[in-house]
Amino acid sequence: MTTNLAATRRHPITGITEEIAYFGETPQMLGSIHLPAGEIEGAVVICSSTHAEMLKAYHLEVVLARALAARGIAVHRFQYRGDGNSEGLDTDLTLPAMIDAGREVRSRLKERTGLDRVGYAAVRLGAYPAAALAEEEAGTAILLWDPIPDTDAFIRDAVRSHAIAALKAEAKPESLDKVLKRLDQDGVVELLGYEITSAFHNSIAGKKLSDYTPLETKVMIVPFGSLNMEPIVEAWSHAGIDVANQDRTGSEPWWLAEQVSQDRHHAANTLADKSADWLAAAIKGA
Amino acid sequence: MPVFFPEPDKTIFGLLSEPTKVEPKTTGVLLMSGTFGGTTTLGRNRMWLKLARSLAERGYPVLRLDYTGLGDSIGEPFCYELETPAVPEAKAAFDLLASRGVTDILVIATCYGSRGALHGAAGDPRVRGLYLFAPPTRSGTKGVGGADHLAEHVSTGELAKRVFSKRIVRKLAKNPTARKAAVRIVARKLGVSRDAADKRQETAGDSDPRDADPGFHRPLRRLLSDGVPVRFLYGDDDFFWTEFQEASEARLGRELERFADLVAVEVVPGVVRGFLSVRIQDIVIKTSVAWVEEMTP
Numbered sequence: 001m002t003t004n005l006a007a008t009r010r011h012p013i014t015g016i017t018e019e020i021a022y023f024g025e026t027p028q029m030l031g032s033i034h035l036p037a038g039e040i041e042g043a044v045v046i047c048s049s050t051h052a053e054m055l056k057a058y059h060l061e062v063v064l065a066r067a068l069a070a071r072g073i074a075v076h077r078f079q080y081r082g083d084g085n086s087e088g089l090d091t092d093l094t095l096p097a098m099i100d101a102g103r104e105v106r107s108r109l110k111e112r113t114g115l116d117r118v119g120y121a122a123v124r125l126g127a128y129p130a131a132a133l134a135e136e137e138a139g140t141a142i143l144l145w146d147p148i149p150d151t152d153a154f155i156r157d158a159v160r161s162h163a164i165a166a167l168k169a170e171a172k173p174e175s176l177d178k179v180l181k182r183l184d185q186d187g188v189v190e191l192l193g194y195e196i197t198s199a200f201h202n203s204i205a206g207k208k209l210s211d212y213t214p215l216e217t218k219v220m221i222v223p224f225g226s227l228n229m230e231p232i233v234e235a236w237s238h239a240g241i242d243v244a245n246q247d248r249t250g251s252e253p254w255w256l257a258e259q260v261s262q263d264r265h266h267a268a269n270t271l272a273d274k275s276a277d278w279l280a281a282a283i284k285g286a
Numbered sequence: 287m288p289v290f291f292p293e294p295d296k297t298i299f300g301l302l303s304e305p306t307k308v309e310p311k312t313t314g315v316l317l318m319s320g321t322f323g324g325t326t327t328l329g330r331n332r333m334w335l336k337l338a339r340s341l342a343e344r345g346y347p348v349l350r351l352d353y354t355g356l357g358d359s360i361g362e363p364f365c366y367e368l369e370t371p372a373v374p375e376a377k378a379a380f381d382l383l384a385s386r387g388v389t390d391i392l393v394i395a396t397c398y399g400s401r402g403a404l405h406g407a408a409g410d411p412r413v414r415g416l417y418l419f420a421p422p423t424r425s426g427t428k429g430v431g432g433a434d435h436l437a438e439h440v441s442t443g444e445l446a447k448r449v450f451s452k453r454i455v456r457k458l459a460k461n462p463t464a465r466k467a468a469v470r471i472v473a474r475k476l477g478v479s480r481d482a483a484d485k486r487q488e489t490a491g492d493s494d495p496r497d498a499d500p501g502f503h504r505p506l507r508r509l510l511s512d513g514v515p516v517r518f519l520y521g522d523d524d525f526f527w528t529e530f531q532e533a534s535e536a537r538l539g540r541e542l543e544r545f546a547d548l549v550a551v552e553v554v555p556g557v558v559r560g561f562l563s564v565r566i567q568d569i570v571i572k573t574s575v576a577w578v579e580e581m582t583p
Binding site: 005006007008009011012018020021022030032052055056057058059060061062083084085165169190192193194195265 | 287288289290295296299301322323324325327328330331332335355356357358360363557560561562563564566567
C-alpha cells in the first residue's frame with residue numbers, strides 16, 4: 001500500500017496527533033488518522049456518507065474523531081474514491097467500492113495500532129460499509145448516526161430536498177419516478193447541484209441495513225430525522241446483537257447542507273462527546 | 287498534498303495541488319470558499335477540487351484550506367460573518383505558497399472567502415489579481431464595518447460612556463467578536479489621523495445607504511490603488527448582484543469608474559452564489575481557468 005507524504009501535527013493542548021495523507025492504490029484516498037496522546041486502547045474506522053451528506057457531516061466526524069482520541073481511541077477517517085477530496089471520478093463511487101475502501105482503511109489502522117479488532121462509526125449511508133465490514137470479522141462496537149434503514153431512502157431524501165429547493169426557487173419540482181427515469185436514460189442526474197451517477201444508484205438500490213449481520217458487537221443507533229429504525233433494531237436484536245436506540249435528536253433534511261453556525265457547532269460537540277463516551281466505553285469493555 | 291500550516295502550531299489544514307506532469311509555474315492560486323458544509327476545501331459537487339485539479343494540470347500550484355474551526359483545521363468555531371473575515375488564513379496561505387516557490391499569487395474566492403481574500407490581499411505585493419464570485423458588498427452595521435463606523439462617527443467621550451454600560455460590559459465579557467470589535471474601535475481611534483483622505487471619503491460614503499460597507503470598500507480601493515486587477519462575476523438573480531448594482535450607483539461606482547482599467551464585472555443568467563447547479567459550477571471552473579491563464583505573465 002502506497003502512502004504519500006503525510007501532513008502531521010500534534011495538538012498543542014490535547015497532545016493528539018493527526019496525520020492526513022493520500023494512500024492506497026491509484027486512485028488514492030485521502031485519510032486522516034487521529035492518535036491519542038497516551039496509550040492506544042482501541043481503534044475506530046469512521047465511514048462517511050457521500051455527496052452532500054458527506055460535506056455536511058465532515059466537521060462532525062472530525063469532532064467525533066478528536067473526542068474519541070481524547071478517550072484513548074485511535075481513529076481513521078477517510079473519503080471514498082470518487083468522493084470528497086479523494087482521487088477518482090464520480091463513476092468510481094459505488095457501494096462495493098465503498099466497502100473495499102473501508103476494508104483497506106481497516107487494515108491500515110490495524111497495522112498502525114497493532115490491534116486485532118476495530119470498531120466503527122458511521123453516518124447515514126456510511127452505515128452500509130460499516131455493517132458490511134463488521135459482518136466480515138468480529139469487531140468491538142458500532143456507532144450509527146442516523147443510519148438509512150433502506151437505501152431507497154437515500155435517493156428519496158435527495159429528491160425531496162431537490163424538490164424543496166425547486167419550490168423555493170419557484171420552479172416545478174420533479175417526482176421521484178421522473179428523476180429515476182432520467183437517471184436510467186442519461187446515466188447521471190443532477191440533484192441540488194450534485195451529480196448522481198447510475199453506477200452509484202444501481203449499486204445501492206434495494207439494499208436494507210438489516211440484511212447485514214454484524215458479528216459479536218454492540219451497536220448504538222442515534223437517529224437524527226424521522227426515519228424508522230425499528231426494522232434494524234428488531235432484526236439485529238433477533239440475531240443476538242446488543243442494540244441500543246437513542247432518542248431522536250431532530251434535524252433538517254440532510255441534503256440541504258446549510259451554512260455553518262455556532263449553534264450547530266455547539267450541538268455537534270455535545271453529540272460527539274455523548275457518542276464518544278458510549279463508543280469508547282463499549283470498545284474498552286469488549 | 288495535505289498540509290498543516292503555519293508553523294509552529296499548524297492550526298490550518300490545506301490541500302496543495304501541485305503540478306506533477308508539467309513544469310510548475312511561479313504563479314500560484316489560492317481558492318477561498320464560502321462556509322458551506324463542514325469543510326471549506328471542497329464546495330458543492332467537489333467544485334473547488336475540480337478547479338484545483340484543472341489548474342494544477344496546467345502547471346499552477348493551487349491551495350485550498352479549511353477556515354479556523356472548520357473541517358480539519360483547529361480552533362474554536364465562530365460566526366463566520368463578513369465582519370470577521372478569514373484574514374489570518376489568507377496571509378498564512380500566501381506565505382505557504384511563497385515557500386513553495388510561488389512569486390505571483392492569484393486569488394479566487396466567493397462569499398465569506400471573498401472578504402478574507404480582499405482584506406488579506408490588500409497591501410501584499412505578492413498578490414497579482416482577485417477573481418470574486420458573487421461577493422457580498424454589505425455586512426450590515428456590525429463587526430468590522432460597524433466598528434469602523436463607530437470609530438469614525440462617535441466621539442471618544444460618547445464611546446467611553448457606552449462601553450461602561452452594564453449591557454456592553456456583559457456583551458464584551460461573553461462575546462469574543464464584540465471584544466474584537468472594541469479593540470478595533472480603539473485602534474481606529476488611536477490611528478484615526480493615519481488615513482485622513484480615506485476617512486473623509488468614507489464618511490461621505492457612509493451617509494449613502496446604497497453603498498458598500500468599508501469592510502468591502504477599503505481593501506478593494508487599496509488593491510486597485512496598488513494596481514491589482516479585480517474581477518467580479520455575479521448571476522443576474524443573485525441578491526448580492528442587486529446590492530452591488532446599488533453600491534455602484536454610490537461611492538463604489540466612482541471607484542470602479544476611476545479604476546476602470548483594473549476592474550471587470552461579468553453577469554451570467556441565474557444564481558451564482560452557492561454554486562447551486564452544475565451549469566454554474568462549470569462556468570466558474572471555465573472562467574477561472576481562463577482568467578488565471580490570462581493573468582499569468
